[in-house]
Amino acid sequence: MPTSASTPPVCVLGLGLIGGSLLRAAVAAGREAWGYNRSSEPVEAARADGFDASTDLPATLRRAAECDALVVVAVPVPAVGAVLTAVAEHAPHVALTDVVSVKSQVAALVAAHGLSARFVGGHPMAGTAESGWSAGFAELFRDAVWVVTVDDGTDPDVWTQVADLALDCGSVVVPAESGEHDAAVARVSHLPHLLAEALALSGAAGGDLALGLAAGSFRDGTRVAGTTPTLVDAMCEGNAPALLTALDETLEVLRVAREQLADGSTAELTAAGHAARRRFEQRNRRPVTGVVPGDEDWLARLREAGRRGEVWTR
Amino acid sequence: MPTSASTPPVCVLGLGLIGGSLLRAAVAAGREAWGYNRSSEPVEAARADGFDASTDLPATLRRAAECDALVVVAVPVPAVGAVLTAVAEHAPHVALTDVVSVKSQVAALVAAHGLSARFVGGHPMAGTAESGWSAGFAELFRDAVWVVTVDDGTDPDVWTQVADLALDCGSVVVPAESGEHDAAVARVSHLPHLLAEALALSGAAGGDLALGLAAGSFRDGTRVAGTTPTLVDAMCEGNAPALLTALDETLEVLRVAREQLADGSTAELTAAGHAARRRFEQRNRRPVTGVVPGDEDWLARLREAGRRGEVWTR
Numbered sequence: 001m002p003t004s005a006s007t008p009p010v011c012v013l014g015l016g017l018i019g020g021s022l023l024r025a026a027v028a029a030g031r032e033a034w035g036y037n038r039s040s041e042p043v044e045a046a047r048a049d050g051f052d053a054s055t056d057l058p059a060t061l062r063r064a065a066e067c068d069a070l071v072v073v074a075v076p077v078p079a080v081g082a083v084l085t086a087v088a089e090h091a092p093h094v095a096l097t098d099v100v101s102v103k104s105q106v107a108a109l110v111a112a113h114g115l116s117a118r119f120v121g122g123h124p125m126a127g128t129a130e131s132g133w134s135a136g137f138a139e140l141f142r143d144a145v146w147v148v149t150v151d152d153g154t155d156p157d158v159w160t161q162v163a164d165l166a167l168d169c170g171s172v173v174v175p176a177e178s179g180e181h182d183a184a185v186a187r188v189s190h191l192p193h194l195l196a197e198a199l200a201l202s203g204a205a206g207g208d209l210a211l212g213l214a215a216g217s218f219r220d221g222t223r224v225a226g227t228t229p230t231l232v233d234a235m236c237e238g239n240a241p242a243l244l245t246a247l248d249e250t251l252e253v254l255r256v257a258r259e260q261l262a263d264g265s266t267a268e269l270t271a272a273g274h275a276a277r278r279r280f281e282q283r284n285r286r287p288v289t290g291v292v293p294g295d296e297d298w299l300a301r302l303r304e305a306g307r308r309g310e311v312w313t314r
Numbered sequence: 315m316p317t318s319a320s321t322p323p324v325c326v327l328g329l330g331l332i333g334g335s336l337l338r339a340a341v342a343a344g345r346e347a348w349g350y351n352r353s354s355e356p357v358e359a360a361r362a363d364g365f366d367a368s369t370d371l372p373a374t375l376r377r378a379a380e381c382d383a384l385v386v387v388a389v390p391v392p393a394v395g396a397v398l399t400a401v402a403e404h405a406p407h408v409a410l411t412d413v414v415s416v417k418s419q420v421a422a423l424v425a426a427h428g429l430s431a432r433f434v435g436g437h438p439m440a441g442t443a444e445s446g447w448s449a450g451f452a453e454l455f456r457d458a459v460w461v462v463t464v465d466d467g468t469d470p471d472v473w474t475q476v477a478d479l480a481l482d483c484g485s486v487v488v489p490a491e492s493g494e495h496d497a498a499v500a501r502v503s504h505l506p507h508l509l510a511e512a513l514a515l516s517g518a519a520g521g522d523l524a525l526g527l528a529a530g531s532f533r534d535g536t537r538v539a540g541t542t543p544t545l546v547d548a549m550c551e552g553n554a555p556a557l558l559t560a561l562d563e564t565l566e567v568l569r570v571a572r573e574q575l576a577d578g579s580t581a582e583l584t585a586a587g588h589a590a591r592r593r594f595e596q597r598n599r600r601p602v603t604g605v606v607p608g609d610e611d612w613l614a615r616l617r618e619a620g621r622r623g624e625v626w627t628r
Contacts (some may be wrong), residue, residue: 127527145527155442157380174526182529187520188528192535194580195509197587199565202560204590206501208623211597212488213459214502218594220505220534225591229584236580246516247572251565253512258561260576266508266550270543273511277539280532283525309522 007164008095009033010092011064011071013040013083017127018099019074020136022169023051028138029168032067036060038079042133057083061090071162072099072122073106077238080106082115095158097122097165101185102147103178120162121149121178124171125189139170146171148312149178151300156294164310172285173227173312175302179242186242193224193232194247200225289314321478322409323347325378325385329367331441332413333388334450336483337365341451343482346381351395352375371397373402384475386436387412387420391552394420398427409472411436411479415465415499417492434476435463435492438485439503442546453484458568460485462626463492464616470608477626486599488627489616493556500556507538507546507559514539557561592601601627 009032012023017034020042026033034052037043046053054060064071071094075083080100087096096119100106103121110119126144146166148159167175175186200222203210226231236243257269288305291298302312323346326337333349334356335352340347348366351357360367368374378385385408389397394414401410409435414420417435424433438457462473480487490498514536517524538546550557571583602619607611616626 021359045460121575123423125527145456147527147530172624174523176523176527180523184520184524184527187516188522188532191516192513192531192566193402194571194583195513195535195552196531196591198564198571199506199509200590200594201567202488202501202505202564204593205563206498206560207621208585208597209488209490209494209621210498210501211594212599212620212623213439213461213498214488214594215459217506217510217538219504220537222587222591222594223534224531225587226595227588229588232584233331233580236575236584237578240575240578244572244576246520249519249577250512251572253515254508254561254565256570257508257512258558258565261550261554261561262558264554266547267543269508269511269515270546270550273514273536273539273542274541275547276514277510277536280514280525280528280536281540281585283522285579306526307521307523309526 007031008161008182009064009067009069010071010165011060012036012074013057013060013072014074014076015046015133016074016076017131017135017140018124019072020046020133021071021140022074023053023139024136024138025141026165027051030034031168034060034063037133045133051069057086058090061086061094064094065091068094070095070097071167072165073100077102077105077234080109082108084115088115090111093118095161096120097158097162099124101235103147103181105238107149107151107178116153118155118158120148120154120158121151122162122166123147123181123185124166126171141166142170144171145174147174147176147181149181150175150299150306151178154299156298159293164314167314174286175306175312177303180303180307182239182242183245186239186246188237190239190243191246191250193227193236194243195223195250196225197232214290243278283309285309285311287311322475323378323381323383324382324479325374326350327371327374327385327387328389328393329360329447330388330390331445331454332438333362333386334447335452336386336388336413337367337451337452338413338452339455339483340479341365345482348374348377359447360583361375370524371400372404375400375408376409379403379405384409384411385618386479387414388494388531390407391416391419391548394423398423398429402427402429407432409475411432411472411476413438415549417461417495419552421463421465421492430467432469432472434468434472435465436476436480437461437495437499438483440485455480456484458485459488461488461490461495463495464489464620465492466613468613470612473607476627489602489620489626491617494617494621496553496556497559500553500560504553505558505560505564507541507550507565509559510536510539511546525554597623599625600622601625
């Protein structure tokens, strides 16, 4: 099937919640797409649902190389290295992206496998409490933020392919350098988990009386402590350097607040925190304008646009 | 109107959100009830809505004394002292309760005004982001937890009157000693605000990129940072000793977690936090059984029941 430069076929490696949803979304968007999974159960389930899937990684990758497909790494972090080894062997020149959380970690693995030239990192910030092929659905990415990395040396054609795939899936594309992405998600995705766990512990330390008096503020503040611990560990430990920075800043904010409370006032913390929450509520997503991938300074200009909260549109 | 011992008329001092809702709820439950407010606007609004209200505090209290009404202090903390002064002058022997948050603070003021003998503290854990008479409604307390204090020396008849008022308003009654209540709400109501403010600050420190990547965990974790800062200050500063204890514990939990994360693992924190959240989710409210107010050890037994998460029913 002939495809335009920016809408090549899509080859999804890993058919869990994210990869399985991506395969569905790509097909729903009219893209040619197929998937691979190491274990056979998701592959059989995908086939039963009418999708093109295989447990044969070399064959899957050779097909991707022949079609110049966009290959999407959608396996859990511990499996990324093995998958990249296979890519380097069977499809070393394909356009490559991923949907794994921590971007500098994946970029380092890609570089170690000699695959950086046509790699662009991705992170669709979507998910549910469920996992596996059966939990996936094509609309998972609708209106989600999908970060597409703009690190030095990024190939503009591959960047456009990855951004187009994200847009095809209904997402909002935010350009960000890998390290800046990791620092940002440490603040807004990983730190919230640590604070929720700590708050849950404080409530439980108050016994059944305290838990019985807990209402909306405790319920909301501890909601993500309901996430399976191993999933939280994988997120937090994978982004440890950036998360330590964010946590240290927050410990200092709370230490200062503690001294001010001991002196009788929380006014400085609550005024600043309220203003920060208002800024979050009032954020808006202006489109990036005037940047063409491949033009001079396009990467620096996309980074700056992402820092301003702007989003890439077609 | 003749009333039974436990359903005397209700006199509400202060017609803001809580007091105004309480006046409506008492009337809706078939109780004789009237209210007072210092400023005339809420009084006029209450009258226009068909309620019995006055700006004359001495007359309101003399009426309460004549009817042996249950008097409910529902003014903001800074006004409690002045209202108690008037109670001591015009109705020194009425049954007295309050609906103000921090219970040891109010109990100390009541003692300073010589009114402890027929005082039982109360705290309906209900509210909205709105305030004032116009924001109130009779159903505000439906299914909310209403703490009724069981401090040493509590009069069993007054205790029953206060618990019956809470039940008439549709609330769930939890018996707790004032200091234990304050320690519990520090953990589950006040600490959540401080952590939400700190999390909001961490997100904003990441700029528009971080705020643009923020999703559910950040939104939920910072929700109560949207509360008006002066309201949060009043809650936290009024309960400073208990909140400092809870905050110091949490700072230590986070400090230990920080060291473990630096060593590569968050598993201890996430396992414990997840178990704590599950305990919160799975709490249930068994009724207190076998305790009659006034019987031997009734206060100690109600305290123990409250610590077990049990609730008082009629």
